[in-house]
Amino acid sequence: RVIIRQEPEAASKYIAEYVVDRIKSFAPRPGQPFVLGLPTGSSPVLVYRHLVRKHKAGEISFKNVVTFNMDEYVGLPPSHPSSYHSFMWEHLFSHVDISPSNVNLLNGMAEDLEEECERYEAKIREYGGIELFLGGIGPDGHIAFNEPGSSLQSRTRVKTLAYDTVLANKRFFGDDVSQVPNMALTVGVQTVMDAREVVIIIIGAHKALALQKCIEEGTNHMWTLSSLQLHPHPLIVVDEDATLELKVKTVKYFKSIETVAKSCGMGQKMPK
Amino acid sequence: MPAQVLPSESYAKNGVVKLTNCRVVRSDRLVEEDIWMSSQTGKILNGQREFFDSRTEPDETVDLGGRIVCPGFIETQLNGAFGFDFSVVPENLSDYSKGLAHVNNLLAKTGVTSYLPTVTSQPARVYQTVLPFLGPSGALRSPSIGAESLGAHCEGPFISPKRNGIHFLSNILDPASGISSLESCYGTDNLQASTTPIKVITLAPELPNAVPVIEELSARGIIPSIGHTDATYEEALAGINAGAKTVTHLFNAMRPLHHRNPGVFGLLGTAPSALAHSIDLGSDTPSAHHDPPAHETYTKPYFGIITDGIHVHPSVATLAYSFHPDGMIIVTDAMPFQTYPDGLYPAPYGSHIRKSGNVLTLEESSRPAGRLAGSSSSLIECVENFWNWVGPEVSLARVLATVTSTPAKMLGCYGAKGCLEPGADADVVVLKGGLERSGRKTLRVAEVWKFGARVHKGDV
Ligand SMILES: [Zn+2]
Numbered sequence: 001r002v003i004i005r006q007e008p009e010a011a012s013k014y015i016a017e018y019v020v021d022r023i024k025s026f027a028p029r030p031g032q033p034f035v036l037g038l039p040t041g042s043s044p045v046l047v048y049r050h051l052v053r054k055h056k057a058g059e060i061s062f063k064n065v066v067t068f069n070m071d072e073y074v075g076l077p078p079s080h081p082s083s084y085h086s087f088m089w090e091h092l093f094s095h096v097d098i099s100p101s102n103v104n105l106l107n108g109m110a111e112d113l114e115e116e117c118e119r120y121e122a123k124i125r126e127y128g129g130i131e132l133f134l135g136g137i138g139p140d141g142h143i144a145f146n147e148p149g150s151s152l153q154s155r156t157r158v159k160t161l162a163y164d165t166v167l168a169n170k171r172f173f174g175d176d177v178s179q180v181p182n183m184a185l186t187v188g189v190q191t192v193m194d195a196r197e198v199v200i201i202i203i204g205a206h207k208a209l210a211l212q213k214c215i216e217e218g219t220n221h222m223w224t225l226s227s228l229q230l231h232p233h234p235l236i237v238v239d240e241d242a243t244l245e246l247k248v249k250t251v252k253y254f255k256s257i258e259t260v261a262k263s264c265g266m267g268q269k270m271p272k
Numbered sequence: 273m274p275a276q277v278l279p280s281e282s283y284a285k286n287g288v289v290k291l292t293n294c295r296v297v298r299s300d301r302l303v304e305e306d307i308w309m310s311s312q313t314g315k316i317l318n319g320q321r322e323f324f325d326s327r328t329e330p331d332e333t334v335d336l337g338g339r340i341v342c343p344g345f346i347e348t349q350l351n352g353a354f355g356f357d358f359s360v361v362p363e364n365l366s367d368y369s370k371g372l373a374h375v376n377n378l379l380a381k382t383g384v385t386s387y388l389p390t391v392t393s394q395p396a397r398v399y400q401t402v403l404p405f406l407g408p409s410g411a412l413r414s415p416s417i418g419a420e421s422l423g424a425h426c427e428g429p430f431i432s433p434k435r436n437g438i439h440f441l442s443n444i445l446d447p448a449s450g451i452s453s454l455e456s457c458y459g460t461d462n463l464q465a466s467t468t469p470i471k472v473i474t475l476a477p478e479l480p481n482a483v484p485v486i487e488e489l490s491a492r493g494i495i496p497s498i499g500h501t502d503a504t505y506e507e508a509l510a511g512i513n514a515g516a517k518t519v520t521h522l523f524n525a526m527r528p529l530h531h532r533n534p535g536v537f538g539l540l541g542t543a544p545s546a547l548a549h550s551i552d553l554g555s556d557t558p559s560a561h562h563d564p565p566a567h568e569t570y571t572k573p574y575f576g577i578i579t580d581g582i583h584v585h586p587s588v589a590t591l592a593y594s595f596h597p598d599g600m601i602i603v604t605d606a607m608p609f610q611t612y613p614d615g616l617y618p619a620p621y622g623s624h625i626r627k628s629g630n631v632l633t634l635e636e637s638s639r640p641a642g643r644l645a646g647s648s649s650s651l652i653e654c655v656e657n658f659w660n661w662v663g664p665e666v667s668l669a670r671v672l673a674t675v676t677s678t679p680a681k682m683l684g685c686y687g688a689k690g691c692l693e694p695g696a697d698a699d700v701v702v703l704k705g706g707l708e709r710s711g712r713k714t715l716r717v718a719e720v721w722k723f724g725a726r727v728h729k730g731d732v
Contacts, residue, residue: 077316078325079325086320089324094319094323095304095306099329100322100324100328101327101329102327103324259342
């Protein structure tokens with residue numbers, strides 16, 4: 001399923017509403033939490049803003065939600081302003097009622113990084129897997145730090161970052177490349193694909209090619225998100241700009257699907 | 273046998289309180305974020321660290337419904353309140369501590385979490401009797417004390433007899449013998465550098481020996497303040513150069529502003545070095561060219577100002593602010609009553625004082641019962657006034673700085689007081705802003721927290 005919205009704002013709102021609906025219909029309770037995978041990056045910021053707004057309006061509680069984040073830099077303390085811990089604190093966790101013990105992020109300061117990755121996968125399994133993995137993608141179609149060429153069966157592991165990724169992130173480190181960590185811990189492509197549902201937000205013209213490669217071409221480890229084609233319940237929400245590289249036919253197809261589904265009263269709910 | 277239910281007290285308590293759904297005063301703006309604090313340490317916590325590193329679940333989460341969270345107010349000039357005058361020695365000294373405790377308690381509920389109890393010009397025995405009661409009281413970090421003294425403010429008696437205001441002329445002294453004049457007045461013990469109960473001394477810099485006294489006070493860690501003074505601009509400047517850091521109730525009890533000699537007010541203008549060759553007072557001929565003095569760094573002084581709408585015209589208050597926004601400190605200068613004829617007087621903090629002879633009594637407030645004399649304090653009324661006087665370009669956060677970060681910086685305690693950064697004392701005022709039909713903006717105290725514990729919750 002691909003949902004197209006005119007503006008980034010509308011696309012983000014759609015996702016936030018979707019996530020809230022999913023959590024509510026799941027009816028999580030202590031002992032049976034809703035397990036949510038979460039991304040960082042610029043595209044999800046708006047989604048988080050909507051989630052916070054909905055929480056403040058009393059529409060959603062995160063009390064019984066357990067989260068797993070996708071990735072974290074190696075060697076960056078959680079309190080560093082550019083760490084993904086700080087990102088999540090700033091954009092979501094500090095504004096909602098989530099319990100600190102229900103929040104999981106990879107520890108990039110761990111002494112044994114491989115052990116940390118195994119622990120993370122084990123913890124996801126302990127919770128019975130991830131119910132919904134929310135993600136974004138890079139301009140090269142990568143999901144989390146699974147850059148082009150990553151195995152589509154990869155699991156949580158230590159990754160050396162591509163120089164392009166380091167460059168893209170230097171703006172978060174005072175524009176100083178030497179300050180950007182060059183290693184990260186990241187969930188694998190398979191970790192994401194194991195989730196019962198995967199929801200991806202893609203915003204902006206600079207991601208149009210990635211979107212095109214991931215949905216119009218074959219499954220390919222150079223565009224790691226393309227593995228989504230093999231997922232039983234994927235949902236991609238994009239803004240109009242991100243569809244620039246898609247065939248007109250593709251865009252029309254997905255728009256008509258949404259219209260028809262709506263008219264049948266089906267919406268885009270995940271089948272139970 | 274019924275299952276044993278544990279009372280909630282028996283769970284491990286971490287004393288962590290989270291204020292949520294609020295707008296926090298951060299330098300010049302209000303920021304939507306939470307405040308984490310500890311009632312055990314009495315300090316503001318780093319919420320992110322508590323969350324990730326300690327996985328702390330707050331004991332109490334307080335939903336403030338969008339209200340404003342501000343550092344506790346600091347009042348640098350309060351002569352008394354709630355019928356108690358810091359300058360009056362009762363027959364029985366235990367009544368003094370009782371009165372003080374009473375003031376501390378009620379004052380905290382008005383949002384003033386720290387202050388300088390201020391003693392007006394008095395005979396030596398009054399200072400020597402009361403000062404030991406008025407020193408800093410925060411060492412215990414006890415919320416139950418209420419408002420915390422940051423040290424006494426001695427307003428006089430080394431002031432100008434021409435600008436005595438309501439201070440008794442017979443009490444006014446010259447520092448003729450320098451610091452020893454002050455020692456014989458306040459008491460030698462009360463002027464010891466490390467143990468002095470005094471934080472600020474208001475004096476007139478033009479008095480004989482005042483300049484070396486200012487230097488000596490600075491060296492002892494006591495802040496000299498220029499006030500009740502007949503000083504010219506030059507005399508005031510000499511006080512600043514000697515170490516005076518602040519001005520006591522600017523415009524009141526000093527020479528009025530004159531365009532050819534601005535007096536104390538001139539201290540808020542351009543750095544004197546820039547003016548050195550352009551002014552020559554008392555002569556109509558253009559001044560000879562002087563070389564600018566050896567490069568001195570000039571720091572404009574802080575200044576207290578009474579924004580009750582009576583002491584200083586609103587337009588003049590905003591004028592002073594625009595000259596030196598980072599220096600302005602709003603004060604109430606709550607009035608002492610001992611010099612007044614018998615009668616009923618409106619008192620600060622919404623009460624009335626009946627004076628008959630030397631006896632001052634607090635009349636019942638006409639406001640609804642159970643509310644603290646109207647629940648809005650004088651200081652917050654002064655803040656509210658000023659907020660209404662300034663234009664929209666001055667944010668509320670900036671207005672609030674005049675009773676939080678600015679006085680803390682003047683007193684040298686910024687970081688512990690006057691801000692809500694992690695590590696600061698958890699002295700917090702929760703405010704509710706409003707708008708009257710007349711267009712007047714209102715500000716009310718909704719809650720007050722002292723050292724991480726709630727000491728007041730109002731009905732706004
Ligand atoms: Zn005065």
